[in-house]
Amino acid sequence: MKQTKIGLFGFGNVGQGLYNILHETRGIKGEVEKIGIKNPEKKRSLLQKWFTTKPVDLIQNENVDIVVELINDENEAFSIVKESLENNKNVVTANKKMLAYRLKELIELQKKHQTSLLYEASVCGSIPIIRNLEEYYDNDLLHSISGIFSGSVNYILSKMFNEKSTFEIALQRAQELGFSEENPEDDINGTDSLHKLVILALHGFGLLVNPNDVFHFGISTLHKKDIKFAVEKSKKIKLVSRMFRTLDNKVIMYVMPSLVNQSNALYSVENEYNAVIIGASFSNQQILLGKGSGGNPTASAVLSDINALTYSYKYEYKKMNQNSDLSYSSDITLTIYLRFNSKSDLQHIKFEQIYEKYYSAGFNYIIGKIHLDELISSKDYLLENNLFIAEIN
Numbered sequence: 001m002k003q004t005k006i007g008l009f010g011f012g013n014v015g016q017g018l019y020n021i022l023h024e025t026r027g028i029k030g031e032v033e034k035i036g037i038k039n040p041e042k043k044r045s046l047l048q049k050w051f052t053t054k055p056v057d058l059i060q061n062e063n064v065d066i067v068v069e070l071i072n073d074e075n076e077a078f079s080i081v082k083e084s085l086e087n088n089k090n091v092v093t094a095n096k097k098m099l100a101y102r103l104k105e106l107i108e109l110q111k112k113h114q115t116s117l118l119y120e121a122s123v124c125g126s127i128p129i130i131r132n133l134e135e136y137y138d139n140d141l142l143h144s145i146s147g148i149f150s151g152s153v154n155y156i157l158s159k160m161f162n163e164k165s166t167f168e169i170a171l172q173r174a175q176e177l178g179f180s181e182e183n184p185e186d187d188i189n190g191t192d193s194l195h196k197l198v199i200l201a202l203h204g205f206g207l208l209v210n211p212n213d214v215f216h217f218g219i220s221t222l223h224k225k226d227i228k229f230a231v232e233k234s235k236k237i238k239l240v241s242r243m244f245r246t247l248d249n250k251v252i253m254y255v256m257p258s259l260v261n262q263s264n265a266l267y268s269v270e271n272e273y274n275a276v277i278i279g280a281s282f283s284n285q286q287i288l289l290g291k292g293s294g295g296n297p298t299a300s301a302v303l304s305d306i307n308a309l310t311y312s313y314k315y316e317y318k319k320m321n322q323n324s325d326l327s328y329s330s331d332i333t334l335t336i337y338l339r340f341n342s343k344s345d346l347q348h349i350k351f352e353q354i355y356e357k358y359y360s361a362g363f364n365y366i367i368g369k370i371h372l373d374e375l376i377s378s379k380d381y382l383l384e385n386n387l388f389i390a391e392i393n
């Protein structure tokens with residue numbers, strides 16, 4: 001059996017996970033030729049001869065069949081992916097931030113150089129959602145894609161709800177376990193979930209959306225008062241990414257904490273697990289559940305892409321042509337819980353309708369209907385003043 005030679009960039013959580021899977025699993029048709037890293041001084045579990053700090057050693061290496069990019073720097077990752085595609089190498093990446101901002105260029109590069117770029121691991125770790133949207137939901141009319149897209153945030157929320165852990169301890173543990181990146185800001189403020197939503201908008205609805213246009217609010221302002229409120233109402237708080245199609249061919253997208261009750265499928269999704277709920281015309285609702293973070297689960301999706309490249313698999317991006325009448329929109333009114341500090345906060349955030357108001361010493365909240373555009377324009381105020389919001393549905 002001919003072995004596919006892999007030029008691997010990155011030997012962190014996912015890179016090492018991939019290396020281990022390749023070397024511990026029988027019957028796999030791939031082997032690592034060389035590994036690109038950043039810091040030559042770092043102590044490694046392999047001999048020095050395997051490593052290089054020069055990208056050309058992989059990208060222009062004739063022995064390398066496939067480049068696998070698993071580094072934690074989105075600009076450098078784009079250069080590696082671009083140059084590899086230009087050098088007629090097929091590429092696998094897990095870098096959702098790089099993808100979310102560069103999808104258009106990356107589609108053009110693939111076309112121009114007749115190469116293939118696969119990135120199943122970039123969205124929800126081990127869950128095979130991209131290829132499913134490309135292939136399986138090709139003929140069924142999709143209505144919605146939503147779910148828990150951040151393993152590290154879900155892990156933090158699980159520890160806070162189920163073990164009464166503090167935010168700081170839960171985050172530290174998520175980092176130790178390799179669920180959260182060294183700089184966890186993108187996870188905590190919902191940007192990481194947003195990047196994944198943007199990637200799924202392309203494969204689910206054929207839409208190229210600028211991440212900067214989409215509302216996202218994470219858990220950076222979550223307080224134990226919010227957790228107490230949720231527990232008293234027999235609910236949990238989950239960071240939920242949502243995207244759905246309206247009757248007038250708009251696609252609404254946003255990422256926001258959500259107060260979910262026990263009948264919601266996301267209520268029992270815990271720790272580093274992710275869930276994707278797909279709503280479609282004929283199949284109705286389907287749920288995919290699996291580990292969304294961690295070296296080995298993420299590497300398993302990378303391995304699946306490597307395997308797919310051995311039979312010349314490419315994303316066809318068919319829905320970009322099929323759904324040309326669809327466009328992104330934020331024209332929707334949502335029901336939300338807002339925890340605020342003082343009555344003056346409410347002058348900055350305009351509700352269309354108020355269902356419930358509660359004031360007491362130290363804990364004030366309001367539940368009401370608000371337009372998504374109002375949330376977009378008041379986001380900075382919410383964050384600067386440590387206010388917390390969660391959707392109720």
Ligand SMILES: NC(=O)c1ccc[n+]([C@@H]2O[C@H](COP(=O)([O-])OP(=O)(O)OC[C@H]3O[C@@H](n4cnc5c(N)ncnc54)[C@H](OP(=O)(O)O)[C@@H]3O)[C@@H](O)[C@H]2O)c1
Pocket residue numbers: 009010011012013014015036037038039040042070071072073076094095096121122125178179180181182292293294295298
């Ligand atoms: N961790 C997860 O659960 C998870 C899940 C889904 C997707 N991802 C994505 O997978 C990718 C890798 O994540 P990770 O958690 O494995 O990261 P990580 O543990 O922080 O490791 C990053 C690796 O990238 C290398 N690197 C950084 N800059 C480089 C450069 N310019 N040239 C060559 N190598 C460079 C580092 O080299 P040194 O070893 O020399 O420092 C390190 O080996 C990221 O895009 C991440 O978003 C991760």
